Amino acid sequence: MNQQQLSIEQATVILKLLADKTRLTIVKLLQEQDCCVCEFVEIFQVSQPSISQHLRKLRDADIVKEDRRGQWIFYSINTENSTFSFIEQVLSQIPSQKEKLIELERSGKRITCC
């Protein structure tokens, strides 16, 4: 059942991207639901450029894709990427982070546009 489709070089690229608490949490959250940049800024309590730069790395690797909805840019997981099943396997082994989305909702900071 192992696909073993990734070279060891490709795997290290993906692992490096996931080996950061902010990015790993971002990707895990995106598995729950699409989110926009300002939501991540709120969740992680870091500067907006910091989040933007993390998202850029994930986007450059085609792990996530962006989708403008009015004022906001929503990010989602690019499930069509050939590395997706590898990422999914990693994510399946870490705890859900959805309490962060629930907390966001409770504090009225969830963006629900369009």
Next chain:
Amino acid sequence: MNQQQLSIEQATVILKLLADKTRLTIVKLLQEQDCCVCEFVEIFQVSQPSISQHLRKLRDADIVKEDRRGQWIFYSINTENSTFSFIEQVLSQIPSQKEKLIELERSGKRITCC
């Protein structure tokens, strides 16, 4: 079937360690067979201290353990570590590296002591 026993912090520690081509290959090779330091030096064509430092990081995280056999120190995967199944899942998705051991054997550099 997901154990989800790791916190996101623990997962990033492990992922950081695996997110390096040399270390990822070392761990994958150790899944095939125990190896000693000088074999890794031969395989990766880097300095002995470089390998020693990679192994130290893996050892400090209890991912591998060491076992002196005469002159040599053999490393093996610590399957008793609670992070082992997480690591196993990652490793299952990258290609076998055992051709490196076969090549080592062919060039007469394989250590088979004790």
Next chain:
DNA sequence: TTATCATATAATAATATACTTATATATTCA
């Protein structure tokens, strides 16, 4: 059209990482 809001990029600084060479330690064997 101008102000505001959301996001991206540039520049910079602090810290982490992964090598190298030099050297110390531990084991084996003549």
Next chain:
DNA sequence: TGAATATATAAGTATATTATTATATGATAA
């Protein structure tokens, strides 16, 4: 015991990473 071999550690250096502040860009709404 002393030389040779295997490994670890120390010190130094180059590069990568991740944050910050300042600023640019792009969309919306008064």
